[in-house]
Amino acid sequence: MTRDEFLAEMQEVLQTDAELTADTVLADLDEWDSLSIMATMAFLDKHFGIKMKLADFRVLSTLGDIMDKAGL
Amino acid sequence: MSKSKFSHVKIRGVKTSLPEHYIDVDDELKYFGGNQKKLDRQKKMIGYGRRYLADAQTTVTDLAVDAAEKLLSEISVRSEDIESLVFVNQSPDYVAPADACIAHGRLGLSQNIPCLSINLGCSGYVYALWNAHALIESGAVGNCLVLAGDLPTHTITQDNRKSAPVFGDAASATFLVRTEEECRSAFVLGTDGKGWDKLIMPFGGMRLPYDKDTFNYSATDALGNVWTPNQSMMKGEDVFAFTMEVAPKLITDTLVTAGWSNDDVSLFAIHQANKQILEMIVNKAGIPLEKTPIDVFSKYANNSTNSVVTVLCDQADKPIDKAVLATFGIGLSWAGAALNLSGMHNGGIATYRPPANRPTREQQIEHWLKYYKGE
Numbered sequence: 001m002t003r004d005e006f007l008a009e010m011q012e013v014l015q016t017d018a019e020l021t022a023d024t025v026l027a028d029l030d031e032w033d034s035l036s037i038m039a040t041m042a043f044l045d046k047h048f049g050i051k052m053k054l055a056d057f058r059v060l061s062t063l064g065d066i067m068d069k070a071g072l
Numbered sequence: 073m074s075k076s077k078f079s080h081v082k083i084r085g086v087k088t089s090l091p092e093h094y095i096d097v098d099d100e101l102k103y104f105g106g107n108q109k110k111l112d113r114q115k116k117m118i119g120y121g122r123r124y125l126a127d128a129q130t131t132v133t134d135l136a137v138d139a140a141e142k143l144l145s146e147i148s149v150r151s152e153d154i155e156s157l158v159f160v161n162q163s164p165d166y167v168a169p170a171d172a173c174i175a176h177g178r179l180g181l182s183q184n185i186p187c188l189s190i191n192l193g194c195s196g197y198v199y200a201l202w203n204a205h206a207l208i209e210s211g212a213v214g215n216c217l218v219l220a221g222d223l224p225t226h227t228i229t230q231d232n233r234k235s236a237p238v239f240g241d242a243a244s245a246t247f248l249v250r251t252e253e254e255c256r257s258a259f260v261l262g263t264d265g266k267g268w269d270k271l272i273m274p275f276g277g278m279r280l281p282y283d284k285d286t287f288n289y290s291a292t293d294a295l296g297n298v299w300t301p302n303q304s305m306m307k308g309e310d311v312f313a314f315t316m317e318v319a320p321k322l323i324t325d326t327l328v329t330a331g332w333s334n335d336d337v338s339l340f341a342i343h344q345a346n347k348q349i350l351e352m353i354v355n356k357a358g359i360p361l362e363k364t365p366i367d368v369f370s371k372y373a374n375n376s377t378n379s380v381v382t383v384l385c386d387q388a389d390k391p392i393d394k395a396v397l398a399t400f401g402i403g404l405s406w407a408g409a410a411l412n413l414s415g416m417h418n419g420g421i422a423t424y425r426p427p428a429n430r431p432t433r434e435q436q437i438e439h440w441l442k443y444y445k446g447e
Binding site: 034 | 113118348355
């Protein structure tokens with residue numbers, strides 16, 4: 001999965017119409033709530049085998065940070 | 073985890089009763105700030121749909137007794153032939169006596185039988201089934217009527233959006249009997265009491281009884297939900313972490329204990345926490361989604377103690393052979409069961425019609441004041 005593909009997938013995962021980039025600040029997204037965090041966890045686990053806990057997301061500030069976690 | 077197997081107990085029949093009144097999340101736009109997109113997003117992600125709510129005069133015993141009367145009639149079992157009763161719920165009619173005794177009287181059961189109540193929530197139905205299996209297999213009794221259910225909507229307010237759209241009320245009756253022919257089942261059970269406060273009703277017990285000042289207190293959370301001391305609460309993040317750690321492993325442990333593979337199973341009835349969590353459990357446990365109903369949450373919400381029974385009863389028109397039940401929640405507590413259900417009467421889901429002229433709150437208070445006075 002490329003970084004562009006990841007961003008496109010994340011629109012579906014978060015159920016958002018907002019345009020997403022690597023610099024998108026998670027806290028600035030209206031849809032960045034506990035639902036989105038859980039959906040992102042499931043997504044990372046399913047596609048990258050990465051197990052994250054809810055607390056792990058507190059130190060991530062942008063979508064780029066999540067892509068770094070995914071090794072993209 | 074505790075593992076046990078039984079070989080001569082089977083479930084003869086099961087039936088769920090729901091209250092008449094329901095709320096559809098589509099009619100609750102006001103709670104989403106009038107934002108249809110926000111509502112649709114939560115419907116899609118969490119699976120919000122319909123939930124049934126018992127009115128203020130209906131108790132879990134009313135629903136469970138209704139389910140029992142209907143079930144016993146459908147499978148032609150006379151009340152005097154019942155040899156034991158186990159009732160599991162967490163919203164009892166009274167602090168004491170036990171609902172099991174109240175239900176015993178209402179159903180007109182024999183005086184020569186044991187009746188007991190179990191205080192467990194989401195994991196409780198499987199615990200009650202396990203208890204009934206052990207009672208029957210040991211030879212202590214020949215059959216057992218298991219009543220299960222809860223009124224989670226009575227311990228939250230509908231304005232409190234953290235919990236309200238998630239929960240709905242339901243109760244059920246299940247009748248288990250000893251069989252001469254072999255009928256194998258397996259159970260896996262566990263507890264983490266260090267997590268006792270992760271799902272809790274802090275007030276109203278003997279540790280912190282209701283008193284004159286109790287309702288002077290309230291707290292408002294970051295989302296603006298107002299919490300009063302008659303509400304149950306859940307530490308969502310912790311319960312989610314617990315669920316993801318315990319539930320998938322519980323399912324695989326139950327399969328291994330029974331010696332079954334996914335192919336052997338016709339139904340996985342998983343506690344309907346919510347759609348998103350169910351999907352994550354299914355993925356992590358590696359069980360087939362086509363055998364695992366997750367839409368029951370959207371049709372009836374999370375029914376707490378009755379949740380997996382609601383899943384079973386929702387499948388009334390489909391044959392169920394081998395089923396795996398997996399439950400987890402308040403306690404913290406979890407329980408899985410591998411059951412052979414072929415030939416079981418599935419009474420499906422009925423609606424409880426309350427009798428006319430039920431005593432109002434005021435009439436009940438008047439009654440008990442006279443009772444205290446000795447009139």
